Amino acid sequence: MKIRTRFAPSPTGYMHIGNLRTALYCYLIAKHNNGDFILRIEDTDQQREVSGAIDMIYQVLEETGLHYDEGPHKDGGLGPYIQSQRLNIYHQYAKKLIELGGAHYCFCEGDIEDIDPCTQLSQEEIQEKLLQNTPYVIRQTIPQDGITSFQDEVYGYIEVENQTLNEGILIKSDGYPTYNFANVIDDHLMNITHVVRGNEYLSSTPKYNLIYEAFGWKKPTYIHLPPVNKDETHKLSKRDGDASYQDLREQGYLKEAIINYIALLGCSFGEDEILSLDDLINKFDIKHISKSPAIFDIEKLTWMNETYLRNLSLEEFHQLVLPYYQHITKDIDFLELSLVLQPRLEKLTDIKYMTDFINEPYPFDISIYTHKKMKTNPENSLKALKLVLPLLEEFNEYNNDEKFVTEFIKFAKDNGLKNGQVMWPVRVALTNKSLTPGGAIEIAHILGKEETLRRVYKAIDDLKN
Numbered sequence: 001m002k003i004r005t006r007f008a009p010s011p012t013g014y015m016h017i018g019n020l021r022t023a024l025y026c027y028l029i030a031k032h033n034n035g036d037f038i039l040r041i042e043d044t045d046q047q048r049e050v051s052g053a054i055d056m057i058y059q060v061l062e063e064t065g066l067h068y069d070e071g072p073h074k075d076g077g078l079g080p081y082i083q084s085q086r087l088n089i090y091h092q093y094a095k096k097l098i099e100l101g102g103a104h105y106c107f108c109e110g111d112i113e114d115i116d117p118c119t120q121l122s123q124e125e126i127q128e129k130l131l132q133n134t135p136y137v138i139r140q141t142i143p144q145d146g147i148t149s150f151q152d153e154v155y156g157y158i159e160v161e162n163q164t165l166n167e168g169i170l171i172k173s174d175g176y177p178t179y180n181f182a183n184v185i186d187d188h189l190m191n192i193t194h195v196v197r198g199n200e201y202l203s204s205t206p207k208y209n210l211i212y213e214a215f216g217w218k219k220p221t222y223i224h225l226p227p228v229n230k231d232e233t234h235k236l237s238k239r240d241g242d243a244s245y246q247d248l249r250e251q252g253y254l255k256e257a258i259i260n261y262i263a264l265l266g267c268s269f270g271e272d273e274i275l276s277l278d279d280l281i282n283k284f285d286i287k288h289i290s291k292s293p294a295i296f297d298i299e300k301l302t303w304m305n306e307t308y309l310r311n312l313s314l315e316e317f318h319q320l321v322l323p324y325y326q327h328i329t330k331d332i333d334f335l336e337l338s339l340v341l342q343p344r345l346e347k348l349t350d351i352k353y354m355t356d357f358i359n360e361p362y363p364f365d366i367s368i369y370t371h372k373k374m375k376t377n378p379e380n381s382l383k384a385l386k387l388v389l390p391l392l393e394e395f396n397e398y399n400n401d402e403k404f405v406t407e408f409i410k411f412a413k414d415n416g417l418k419n420g421q422v423m424w425p426v427r428v429a430l431t432n433k434s435l436t437p438g439g440a441i442e443i444a445h446i447l448g449k450e451e452t453l454r455r456v457y458k459a460i461d462d463l464k465n
């Protein structure tokens with residue numbers, strides 16, 4: 001039988017990391033088995049719906065490469081795939097479930113106690129109330145004896161006494177179904193074989209199973225996933241300011257790195273940690289999903305992001321970072337800038353502060369010329385800059401780093417200076433920053449001869465005063 005999984009997000013805002021991981025595991029389980037991955041939009045809680053959220057779901061799945069085989073705009077014959085367009089279907093099945101004894105009309109106002117008094121109403125009483133248009137909900141009817149059990153692929157054997165289950169609402173008074181009903185109907189009608197979702201649904205799964213049983217339907221395989229936490233005890237939560245997928249993208253993380261990293265949150269794939277989507281598909285094994293909460297570690301993600309950046313070819317890296325150079329108005333050697341940034345960059349948004357000296361150096365700060373390790377101070381820096389100026393003026397191959405370095409080293413030696421005693425003052429003269437991507441040669445190369453000289457003249461002036 002073909003494996004079919006579904007990702008069933010509610011359009012309530014951002015793509016949380018936990019949700020995206022659920023989507024990814026749904027996708028991996030399906031694709032590892034040459035199955036189908038279905039997208040279903042669960043928008044039955046109209047009050048929680050956020051406008052634009054559905055488009056955001058499409059966009060994130062598209063961007064991350066989690067392409068669905070069936071879903072909105074991709075009809076596989078079992079739609080509609082948006083729950084608010086399936087209300088007739090739910091009503092039809094709710095009526096059937098009432099006939100089968102698995103549900104009942106409830107006319108109570110407000111919440112009910114343990115046992116719903118409406119289960120005691122006679123057929124005549126029910127008909128009469130319906131004829132009078134008394135508002136109602138449809139509740140699940142739970143047998144008061146017996147146990148319901150099932151096998152979860154991650155959490156193992158689960159068993160509950162039926163009397164501990166509440167007779168929850170299946171169809172609300174506004175005619176919309178609750179998740180507790182719609183998920184069962186849709187998973188059945190859409191031929192879902194493997195239900196993959198967060199473990200917050202583990203405890204209500206017995207109730208869903210009672211519905212499957214009442215209809216005489218085959219139950220799916222259940223794969224409940226552990227939560228993604230920020231520490232030992234707290235779940236990641238957007239409300240507490242934890243990053244969503246979109247936030248991470250805005251912070252300069254690559255989509256490939258994010259997908260790779262979240263795949264590892266709650267599942268092991270062997271020793272190799274850097275894995276493409278295809279690698280993940282090949283290696284995925286339900287048996288390796290862990291029961292315990294995964295902890296989201298931004299430093300690990302940053303490490304992974306760096307690794308992805310380093311693994312690109314220079315040309316790929318350059319194309320990727322070009323849009324992040326827009327603030328640079330100087331006509332510089334952008335490819336050299338990319339070359340210098342690639343081994344140092346952690347995330348794309350860092351480019352801005354790493355390159356903020358390019359348009360103009362920082363304001364003069366004499367203290368930066370003092371560097372213990374380089375054995376420099378403002379006095380010997382001024383001397384070194386004056387001495388090296390003719391070299392900078394006469395040298396014409398600023399784009400030949402190797403030759404430039406050789407010239408510098410020779411110059412230092414000839415003048416009885418340590419390399420750092422020339423390099424450091426030049427680097428500071430060009431930037432007025434103590435931390436820069438690349439050293440004097442690379443920065444001079446990026447800026448070009450004219451700009452380099454302008455800055456060195458200015459630094460000499462500043463140091464003289």
Ligand code: GLU
Pocket residue numbers: 007008009010042179183196197198
């Ligand atoms: N709409 C539910 C949610 O977003 C989906 C749960 C499920 O996958 O069944 O939590």
